[in-house]
Amino acid sequence: DGGITQSPKYLFRKEGQNVTLSCEQNLNHDAMYWYRQDPGQGLRLIYYSQIVNDFQKGDIAEGYSVSREKKESFPLTVTSAQKNPTAFYLCASSRGSGSTPGQYFGPGTRLTVT
Amino acid sequence: GQQLNQSPQSMFIQEGEDVSMNCTSSSIFNTWLWYKQDPGEGPVLLIALYKAGELTSNGRLTAQFGITRKDSFLNISASIPSDVGIYFCAAQNNAGNMLTFGGGTRLMVKP
Numbered sequence: 001d002g003g004i005t006q007s008p009k010y011l012f013r014k015e016g017q018n019v020t021l022s023c024e025q026n027l028n029h030d031a032m033y034w035y036r037q038d039p040g041q042g043l044r045l046i047y048y049s050q051i052v053n054d055f056q057k058g059d060i061a062e063g064y065s066v067s068r069e070k071k072e073s074f075p076l077t078v079t080s081a082q083k084n085p086t087a088f089y090l091c092a093s094s095r096g097s098g099s100t101p102g103q104y105f106g107p108g109t110r111l112t113v114t
Numbered sequence: 115g116q117q118l119n120q121s122p123q124s125m126f127i128q129e130g131e132d133v134s135m136n137c138t139s140s141s142i143f144n145t146w147l148w149y150k151q152d153p154g155e156g157p158v159l160l161i162a163l164y165k166a167g168e169l170t171s172n173g174r175l176t177a178q179f180g181i182t183r184k185d186s187f188l189n190i191s192a193s194i195p196s197d198v199g200i201y202f203c204a205a206q207n208n209a210g211n212m213l214t215f216g217g218g219t220r221l222m223v224k225p
Contacts, residue, residue: 004156031211042117042202042217043157050211090156094211101145101164101206103213105156 003027004106006091011111013085021076021109023091030096032074033103036060037088046089049074050096078111085113120203120216127193128224135219136187137203145206146179146186147213152199160201161188193223 004025013019025032034046045058049068063082068074074093078085088110092103118137127133137146145164149157161172163179163186170177176189186205190197203216 006156040220043215048212088154092156096211101211102147102159102162103204103211104159105149108154108156110154 004091004093004104006089006106006109009107009109011109013111013113015113016080017113018080019078019085019111019113021078021089021091021111023074023076023106024072025074025091025093025104025106026072027093027104028071029093029104030071031094032068033092033094034058034064034066034074034076035090035092037090037108043090046076078113085111087111118203118205118214118216120219122219123217124220124222126222126224129193129195131193133190133193133197133221134187135201135203136185137205137216138185139205139214140184142183143205143207143214144183146177147204147206148175148177148186148188149202149204150199151202151218157200157202190221193221195223195225197221198223 007022031050033048035043044060047066049055065077090108091106094103118139120137147162148160151157161177166183167181168179174191200218200220202218204213
């Protein structure tokens with residue numbers, strides 16, 4: 001079954017700790033994305049990567065970091081510098097630029113920091 | 115970043131009623147997409163529209179790409195309880211696969 005997996009589904013951390021959220025896809029998509037969703041809100045873009053070993057900041061990149069060492073994987077690290085890290089985090093992927101439009105989303109990770 | 119103007123923000127309807135929601139933008143887009151997000155899950159693509167004026171159906175869902183390329187609407191006919199969720203519009207230009215999202219319409223259906 002092709003798709004996007006995010007793990008874990010729920011994550012709890014103490015304030016001041018860095019935490020890494022996993023995102024893996026076996027769709028052979030070139031591009032991958034991280035979004036943040038707060039209760040009752042839409043999606044805000046954190047980081048995106050159009051190709052391996054390259055990534056760009058989105059609208060709310062401060063306090064986050066990413067890497068793209070493999071095509072299938074795009075982990076997101078929420079650092080202690082992120083002031084309000086508690087949120088629902090969504091990973092998505094898409095074919096390369098110029099291909100069939102649309103992004104496909106994973107099931108999300110709900111991060112709670114206390 | 116730029117957001118699409120999606121309305122209404124929320125709707126509470128009776129089972130069996132029809133639903134309509136729309137998205138508008140001040141910019142022109144080449145593709146419009148509609149997603150549904152169930153509570154606690156990731157959004158799932160429902161319908162994609164690629165041509166101005168295009169009308170596309172998927173079961174009880176019908177969506178149209180506005181002729182001006184600045185808007186789109188989604189209709190759901192004969193709503194059922196499992197239609198509950200948040201519906202997002204999204205739009206894209208040819209340059210890359212970046213999406214601009216609407217703020218979402220939260221749909222609640224009373225049995």
